[in-house]
Amino acid sequence: MIAIGQIEKAAYDIMLKAAIDIPEDYEDGIRGMQKGEKGDLSYFVLEAMLENYDAAREDRRPMCADSGLPRYYVKAGNEALIEGGFIALEKVLRQATARATQDVPLRPNRVHPISRQDNNNNVGINAPEIDYSFEPDADWVEITTVHKGGLFGTDYRMLFPGDGIDGIKRFFLDVMISFGKRGLACQPAIVGIGLGGSKDTCMVLGKQAACLRIVGNKNPDPEIAALEEELKQMGNSIGMGAMGFVGSSMVVDCHIEVGYTHTGGMPMSVHSFCLSSRRASVRIYNDGRIEHRTDPNWFTPYTRRNTVEWQEMVSA
Amino acid sequence: MAGNGERMKTVRLSVPISDEDLKSLEIGTVVYLDGLIITGREKVYKHILDDGEDMPEGLMQRCNVGFHCSPAASVDGDGKYSVGAVTATASFRFAKSLPGWFAKTGCRVIIGKGGMSQKHYDEIFVPAKAVYFTTVGYGTGALLGRGIKEVENVHWLDELGIAQAMWVLRVENFGPLLVESDLQGNSLFEQNNKEINEKIEKLYEGLRAPSLSRYGETDNKRDELI
Ligand code: SF4
Numbered sequence: 038m039i040a041i042g043q044i045e046k047a048a049y050d051i052m053l054k055a056a057i058d059i060p061e062d063y064e065d066g067i068r069g070m071q072k073g074e075k076g077d078l079s080y081f082v083l084e085a086m087l088e089n090y091d092a093a094r095e096d097r098r099p100m101c102a103d104s105g106l107p108r109y110y111v112k113a114g115n116e117a118l119i120e121g122g123f124i125a126l127e128k129v130l131r132q133a134t135a136r137a138t139q140d141v142p143l144r145p146n147r148v149h150p151i152s153r154q155d156n157n158n159n160v161g162i163n164a165p166e167i168d169y170s171f172e173p174d175a176d177w178v179e180i181t182t183v184h185k186g187g188l189f190g191t192d193y194r195m196l197f198p199g200d201g202i203d204g205i206k207r208f209f210l211d212v213m214i215s216f217g218k219r220g221l222a223c224q225p226a227i228v229g230i231g232l233g234g235s236k237d238t239c240m241v242l243g244k245q246a247a248c249l250r251i252v253g254n255k256n257p258d259p260e261i262a263a264l265e266e267e268l269k270q271m272g273n274s275i276g277m278g279a280m281g282f283v284g285s286s287m288v289v290d291c292h293i294e295v296g297y298t299h300t301g302g303m304p305m306s307v308h309s310f311c312l313s314s315r316r317a318s319v320r321i322y323n324d325g326r327i328e329h330r331t332d333p334n335w336f337t338p339y340t341r342r343n344t345v346e347w348q349e350m351v352s353a
Numbered sequence: 354m355a356g357n358g359e360r361m362k363t364v365r366l367s368v369p370i371s372d373e374d375l376k377s378l379e380i381g382t383v384v385y386l387d388g389l390i391i392t393g394r395e396k397v398y399k400h401i402l403d404d405g406e407d408m409p410e411g412l413m414q415r416c417n418v419g420f421h422c423s424p425a426a427s428v429d430g431d432g433k434y435s436v437g438a439v440t441a442t443a444s445f446r447f448a449k450s451l452p453g454w455f456a457k458t459g460c461r462v463i464i465g466k467g468g469m470s471q472k473h474y475d476e477i478f479v480p481a482k483a484v485y486f487t488t489v490g491y492g493t494g495a496l497l498g499r500g501i502k503e504v505e506n507v508h509w510l511d512e513l514g515i516a517q518a519m520w521v522l523r524v525e526n527f528g529p530l531l532v533e534s535d536l537q538g539n540s541l542f543e544q545n546n547k548e549i550n551e552k553i554e555k556l557y558e559g560l561r562a563p564s565l566s567r568y569g570e571t572d573n574k575r576d577e578l579i
Contacts, residue, residue, distance in 0.1 A: 078541075082490045096499065142437055155514065188443070220490075221579075274556075275553070
């Protein structure tokens with residue numbers, strides 16, 4: 038049985054980590070991009086970003102004052118036992134959000150969309166979002182927090198099967214160019230693409246692809262992995278870099294997730310996880326062991342299953 | 354700073370920034386500031402321009418730099434303020450308030466995210482003898498936070514809230530910032546866009562257009578959204 042107090046503390050701790058410590062995979066990705074960057078201004082911007090990560094770590098202050106929309110992803114093992122159940126879990130995740138907002142401090146960004154009422158704690162109607170997934174044969178619960186910023190850099194479009202890969206590439210370029218100018222998307226970004234599903238699933242998959250897969254991770258389907266690589270190269274050869282200055286640093290990595298969709302359509306979403314790509318994860322076992330990571334490990338073979346029954350692959 | 358930092362022209366200026374200093378600024382120069390800067394966004398503009406509130410007495414003699422931002426700040430129990438990080442917010446949204454703001458305050462520099470359009474430089478900034486500095490990378494809030502030495506004052510905190518109040522910040526070696534526009538209205542972003550736009554059509558060569566079009570204000574890749 039996992040004590041509910043332990044979940045609250047862990048959920049609070051990862052909010053602090055996410056706001057202050059840039060994940061290693063993203064920082065390494067930026068260093069790599071900087072090596073290849075020939076545009077002087079874009080190079081200078083990357084340098085300032087790297088210095089900023091150091092400043093945040095050393096001073097224990099948030100890397101970006103816009104602490105985005107803090108939220109949670111929960112992956113529950115089928116054998117996990119949570120004290121008080123999921124109602125208790127949701128309560129402590131809201132508590133942890135309010136506490137972290139005061140202590141880090143995070144900016145109280147969450148307001149009512151019409152009245153603009155602010156509870157000053159990043160908690161409100163449907164906030165923070167808590168998304169769930171499940172894992173077979175597991176006696177733990179995993180919690181990931183993501184603080185995604187950015188009013189810019191995300192778009193959705195209904196394409197059709199006849200539009201094919203050309204359509205995907207075009208829409209990708211449209212989003213990169215329109216939000217890349219002046220660096221509105223705070224690139225270089227991890228670009229997540231949702232393909233297929235119903236419209237809402239398409240948005241969710243793209244968002245999760247951007248925020249819950251680390252730089253360097255590839256889709257297990259070789260065809261999709263090849264498209265990820267192609268789009269990444271394409272984004273980096275627009276001629277635009279950090280802040281929209283002449284250069285090549287647009288896409289640190291590109292991740293695609295797919296869902297079976299209507300036979301007549303091919304919906305596509307694009308999401309940019311900005312230069313403050315803030316995420317942190319924790320796994321808590323039934324016996325109280327606890328492990329911290331920066332890789333959410335959200336997409337497992339189980340979440341991408343394509344069959345009625347679920348069977349662990351015995352061997353490939 | 355390692356890398357190409359030394360290839361970038363860098364200056365350190367004290368606020369209020371003098372006429373001579375403003376005149377000598379070239380786009381693409383890296384700037385660090387010492388002195389006072391004030392924050393302002395939607396509600397400050399409304400307060401000053403629409404509601405007719407006066408700027409605090411004597412403030413604009415000591416400061417001619419406005420910052421489009423809301424700090425990640427907290428107010429401690431003993432009335433002290435602490436600022437963790439500051440990040441600029443996109444400036445294009447405030448264009449309509451700026452003519453009044455420049456006229457009423459004598460402000461000469463705007464710091465923000467993303468700059469303004471060429472039209473706004475020509476019609477608003479050049480006549481007001483004002484220039485625009487952009488923050489670098491935008492998300493570099495921790496670096497900028499380090500440059501804030503003290504919160505000298507917060508105006509209208511109760512009416513406008515933490516994020517929208519007018520913060521008067523004492524800064525030291527505050528930056529890096531980049532000169533985005535100069536007194537003639539030349540713009541670093543516009544200059545870069547021009548160069549990038551030349552190659553854009555080629556990227557789309559050979560890619561079929563989608564079967565269903567969309568209504569929209571522009572489909573010209575050379576245009577900007579702001
Ligand atoms: S997009 Fe990201 S890096 Fe840029 S200001 Fe927003 S949170 Fe910060």
